[in-house]
Amino acid sequence: MRLTTFTDYGFRMLMRMASAPDRAFSTAELAAEFGLSRNHLSKIMQRLAKAGYVETRRGSGGGAILAMPADQIRLGAVIRLLEDGQPLVECFAANGGACTIDGHCRLKPRLRSAKAAFLTDMDQSTLADIALNRSSNTGTQTGEQ
Secondary structure (H helix, E strand, C coil): CCCCHHHHHHHHHHHHHHHCCCCCECHHHHHHHHCCCHHHHHHHHHHHHHCCCEEEECCCCCEEEECCCHHHCEHHHHHHHHCCCCCCCHHHCCCCCCCCCCCCCCHHHHHHHHHHHHHHHHCCCEHHHHCCCCCCCCCCCCCCC
């Protein structure tokens, strides 16, 4: 399964915020740190905030913080949120895409099953399991081998 860059960047933002849960991060700061578009990150931040994963504050000292402990944020749920509207394959699109073998295809149910298994597996892990460990002098991330 391939995730969109929207989800990839969303995870990067969440991992960074989880590495310092008491600190607010501005979108501009995260964009500069990751070398990414501020506008793109703003859209991701808005979706995460609307879903209740992050809390945003305006003004001096503002920014985004996690709205709940990292160990309560399931990775599968974040993927479902950020991948919403992004079909795995064309025939999964709301309009069915332009597939000429729809209705006769034996691949579609297998792909649905594989996607469900992937998300179920991702639900076994939390943001705390993948959060950046900034206290290490080695520069490695928690969970890397």
